[in-house]
Amino acid sequence: MQFISAEYLFTGKAAPIKNGVICIDNNGFVLEVLNPAVDEINWEKVKKYEGIICPGFVNTHCHLELSYLKGKISQDTKLHGFIQEIISLREQFSEQERLEAIQLAEQEMITNGIVAVGDISNGNTTFNLKQQNNLYYHTFIEVFGSDPAIAKSAFNHAELLYNSYFDKTKASITPHATYSVSNKLTELIKSHCIKNNSLVSIHNQETESENQFFKEGKGKLFDFLNIAEKTKGAFKPTQQNALPSFLAKYNGLNKVLLVHNTFTEKEDIAWANQFSNQIYWAFCSNANQYIEGRQPNYHLFLNEKCTIGTDSLASNWSLSILDELKTISNNSPSIELEKLIKWATINGAEFLGIDKQYGSIEKGKKPGINLIEQLNGDSIKLTQESTVSVLF
Ligand SMILES: [Zn+2]
Numbered sequence: 001m002q003f004i005s006a007e008y009l010f011t012g013k014a015a016p017i018k019n020g021v022i023c024i025d026n027n028g029f030v031l032e033v034l035n036p037a038v039d040e041i042n043w044e045k046v047k048k049y050e051g052i053i054c055p056g057f058v059n060t061h062c063h064l065e066l067s068y069l070k071g072k073i074s075q076d077t078k079l080h081g082f083i084q085e086i087i088s089l090r091e092q093f094s095e096q097e098r099l100e101a102i103q104l105a106e107q108e109m110i111t112n113g114i115v116a117v118g119d120i121s122n123g124n125t126t127f128n129l130k131q132q133n134n135l136y137y138h139t140f141i142e143v144f145g146s147d148p149a150i151a152k153s154a155f156n157h158a159e160l161l162y163n164s165y166f167d168k169t170k171a172s173i174t175p176h177a178t179y180s181v182s183n184k185l186t187e188l189i190k191s192h193c194i195k196n197n198s199l200v201s202i203h204n205q206e207t208e209s210e211n212q213f214f215k216e217g218k219g220k221l222f223d224f225l226n227i228a229e230k231t232k233g234a235f236k237p238t239q240q241n242a243l244p245s246f247l248a249k250y251n252g253l254n255k256v257l258l259v260h261n262t263f264t265e266k267e268d269i270a271w272a273n274q275f276s277n278q279i280y281w282a283f284c285s286n287a288n289q290y291i292e293g294r295q296p297n298y299h300l301f302l303n304e305k306c307t308i309g310t311d312s313l314a315s316n317w318s319l320s321i322l323d324e325l326k327t328i329s330n331n332s333p334s335i336e337l338e339k340l341i342k343w344a345t346i347n348g349a350e351f352l353g354i355d356k357q358y359g360s361i362e363k364g365k366k367p368g369i370n371l372i373e374q375l376n377g378d379s380i381k382l383t384q385e386s387t388v389s390v391l392f
Pocket residue numbers: 061062063120203259311312
């Protein structure tokens with residue numbers, strides 16, 4: 001048993017506790033959280049750190065299997081260019097290279113204080129590593145196909161992967177993005193998700209032409225994916241943005257995570273909240289910077305259930321939730337650190353359904369304990385120099 005403390009303790013749920021103390025056992029279970037303003041503390045027993053303590057981070061969006069593409073894809077290509085580069089590069093790496101990159105990437109996440117990951121998979125290269133339980137994983141087996149003719153075969157491939165997964169309570173079949181799934185494929189995915197009460201994760205409004213795709217049935221993405229030809233002219237513009245156009249087809253789902261939201265508007269958020277009370281949002285700020293050079297309007301989301309993802313090393317310089325928070329904080333300095341920590345911890349844990357153990361520093365949980373140092377002292381803000389280390 002140990003007592004640890006820092007200048008502020010961010011529990012993930014409540015307001016930061018000045019000089020808060022955690023009593024923790026040797027296995028990382030929290031025995032007690034003490035507030036010096038009300039609790040008596042024997043300071044001789046307490047190990048005190050500079051900086052702040054917070055729960056282990058939950059990374060709600062990653063593609064571990066793409067780790068071999070670190071540093072290989074050009075920046076600022078926009079989404080269609082990014083997809084094109086992945087397609088042209090993906091055959092050039094051996095199985096061994098991929099497996100090594102995945103292992104290194106997992107290690108990087110652990111070092112950076114990440115304890116749980118919502119990970120997208122198109123194949124099974126990450127499954128063996130995930131089974132070792134070095135981190136908590138929920139695997140989203142992703143399906144795409146805008147050509148209705150391939151709906152059945154695309155879904156069958158995903159179902160085979162799903163059935164081969166070692167723990168189906170921690171896996172879902174999930175649609176890739178608003179623009180890349182035909183109506184026929186949507187039906188197959190939806191009924192699987194409803195039957196299994198699955199968590200769903202969808203790439204949403206990542207690029208500007210995604211809204212135009214649905215509103216007008218044209219634009220860069222629409223042309224790049226050859227939608228007119230694939231649907232034999234049957235695609236009907238909805239006069240609405242991508243989010244309502246797409247999600248309306250998915251009524252009756254369990255929790256849904258919308259990922260990126262770079263071009264999401266106030267009306268889209270209002271629509272989503274009308275549609276379901278189980279909507280979560282994931283921001284992958286550095287990937288947005290990498291691919292689109294744009295950031296979401298975070299201020300629209302201050303009352304929403306926001307979470308943080310790193311996306312993959314194909315579109316990011318690191319797998320670090322702290323690096324994502326720095327980018328958000330730099331872009332929108334008025335968002336308080338307390339809120340950012342909540343986005344990075346408890347909200348993601350709630351989405352993944354693991355908040356009994358993770359996401360907040362509370363008696364009985366084993367959430368992982370991070371120390372963040374090098375903050376801007378007076379205002380408790382992150383700086384570009386802030387670092388994270390794992391205490392438990
Ligand atoms: Zn992604």
